Amino acid sequence: MKSSIVLSASLATIAVVVGAVLTISLKGQSSVKDPRQERFTPRKDIVDEGPARFVFMGNTPVADTSNATEAPTGFDDLTNGFADQGPAFDTINEDNVVPLRSFNDSRFVFEEVETKEDGLGPTYNAQSCRECHQNVVTGGASQVAEHRTGHTFGSEFFEAPGGSLIQSRATYPDIVEHVNKEDPVRTFRISTNTLGEGFVECIANSTLIAIRDGQPDTMRGTALKVAVLEGDGSARIGRFGWKSQHGSLLSFASDAYLNEMGITSPLFPDENTSSGVFVGFGSGYDPLPEPEDDGTGPSAFANFIRSTKAPARGPITADVIVGEQLFTQVGCAICHVASITTARPGRIINGGAFVVPQALGNKVIHPYSDFLLHNVGTGDGIPFMPTAEFANTAKQIRTAPLWGLRTRNRLMHDGLSFTKEEAIQRHLGQAKDVKQAFNALTQAERAQVMAFLDSL
Numbered sequence: 001m002k003s004s005i006v007l008s009a010s011l012a013t014i015a016v017v018v019g020a021v022l023t024i025s026l027k028g029q030s031s032v033k034d035p036r037q038e039r040f041t042p043r044k045d046i047v048d049e050g051p052a053r054f055v056f057m058g059n060t061p062v063a064d065t066s067n068a069t070e071a072p073t074g075f076d077d078l079t080n081g082f083a084d085q086g087p088a089f090d091t092i093n094e095d096n097v098v099p100l101r102s103f104n105d106s107r108f109v110f111e112e113v114e115t116k117e118d119g120l121g122p123t124y125n126a127q128s129c130r131e132c133h134q135n136v137v138t139g140g141a142s143q144v145a146e147h148r149t150g151h152t153f154g155s156e157f158f159e160a161p162g163g164s165l166i167q168s169r170a171t172y173p174d175i176v177e178h179v180n181k182e183d184p185v186r187t188f189r190i191s192t193n194t195l196g197e198g199f200v201e202c203i204a205n206s207t208l209i210a211i212r213d214g215q216p217d218t219m220r221g222t223a224l225k226v227a228v229l230e231g232d233g234s235a236r237i238g239r240f241g242w243k244s245q246h247g248s249l250l251s252f253a254s255d256a257y258l259n260e261m262g263i264t265s266p267l268f269p270d271e272n273t274s275s276g277v278f279v280g281f282g283s284g285y286d287p288l289p290e291p292e293d294d295g296t297g298p299s300a301f302a303n304f305i306r307s308t309k310a311p312a313r314g315p316i317t318a319d320v321i322v323g324e325q326l327f328t329q330v331g332c333a334i335c336h337v338a339s340i341t342t343a344r345p346g347r348i349i350n351g352g353a354f355v356v357p358q359a360l361g362n363k364v365i366h367p368y369s370d371f372l373l374h375n376v377g378t379g380d381g382i383p384f385m386p387t388a389e390f391a392n393t394a395k396q397i398r399t400a401p402l403w404g405l406r407t408r409n410r411l412m413h414d415g416l417s418f419t420k421e422e423a424i425q426r427h428l429g430q431a432k433d434v435k436q437a438f439n440a441l442t443q444a445e446r447a448q449v450m451a452f453l454d455s456l
């Protein structure tokens, strides 16, 4: 997005002042956090977003679906009703696009290819959101993986200089980031699906906590309390990303605009470094002052995602129905939760910054995830934040939502499992007993579970 230079410049001044205040206020504290960690630290606890719409019947998770309706599904580039569909997509161009006007306008912004003149880089991973989120339609997952590195000393994790994310591209050859030989903790994280995530955003904190509390001790998930950057300082239960590191789509979109594309905006005003070396405005590498976007871009991305339908199921055969029963019976559904109901319309969420709209409220979704973190033996060694408080998250990964599974051929956080069978056999730790129960099924039953997975 092109942003107003005047507005950008004045916001940049505010950002500098805020930065200075932050530095002063941090002096003298025993564990000094960098501005990024500070940004991710909520100032208040989670707040009430409505009652939990969930119970466990024994080990079987059951959603409260009273008066609720099914969320619309489809891979069809059509709105779920949150935004209007808007003018025909192929009539929209850079000159006539009106961000936030409609689904099609916001989709155009999500697909827009950015250049240095728009603020791209200096270090970045790709030129548009669509490059990594397009399969089978814009907003889906993809095979593109990001790279994160760092090292561990004692039990503490230290990020690679400038942050654990190693951006794979740069606008100048001499500032492309490289992996330090001193950083042996290395992982890929594959691009995830964003379709239907407006519904996920509208799940009340209490519902995710009720799911956690109903899980057996040995399989209980971790509900991270994360900051909502556009909110009033209160925390939310994280639900987006491989580490459930965000609770709001506007926060995630602003984060992605900076960390994937190198474009700063009001919620993420500090330019990324090249392996710790400043390459922002004034360094000669970056022509635009921060923030490079006035906030319109991230709002349009969030608007697009909030307007997308949830991934649609394939044909439901007799084997698929039995397969799902077996999936539940062996315990897969304790983490891969089949149905969740969103908060009712009118509920205030995201630290006061968003009201659950009619199109997204009181809807039943089938994500096959609890959106909580679990240790299933695949942890990538990189914690939510590199502080002692979050050390245990290094071994945890968010339960991969299985909706849209049939559209993906590289599985797990690193994309290094190539079949469903391999992905299942990688489950250890908290999922070890469930995997054993799965392996104890007859061959015919396991084939039915596979048929079920192929319908997702």
Ligand code: HEC
Pocket: 125, 126, 127, 128, 129, 130, 131, 132, 133, 144, 145, 146, 189, 190, 191, 192, 193, 194, 197, 239, 240, 241, 242, 243, 249, 252, 253, 256, 257, 260, 261, 301, 302, 305
């Ligand atoms: C270079 C590839 C790449 C680009 C470009 C990219 N993303 Fe992503 N996206 C990812 C990856 C990888 C993840 C998972 C990251 C993680 O959790 O560590 C992700 C996750 C997300 C999620 C969370 C989905 C979930 O699983 O809950 C959202 C929302 C998102 N991206 C939005 C965006 C937006 C908006 C843009 C454009 C500003 C964007 N992304 C650009 C790769 C990309």
Ligand code: HEC
Pocket: 219, 330, 331, 332, 333, 334, 335, 336, 373, 374, 375, 376, 378, 379, 397, 398, 399, 400, 401, 402, 405, 408, 410, 411, 412, 413, 414, 420, 423, 424, 427, 430, 431, 434, 435, 438
């Ligand atoms: C204790 C919680 C838990 C249980 C039980 C569990 N899973 Fe998972 N599952 C996860 C987590 C966490 C991941 C992501 C791991 C990663 O990416 O490293 C995952 C990933 C997957 C994936 C890969 C999806 C993708 O998009 O990459 C499949 C397939 C899967 N699980 C199927 C199953 C099946 C089938 C069962 C039952 C036999 C099962 N899981 C039981 C937590 C669980």
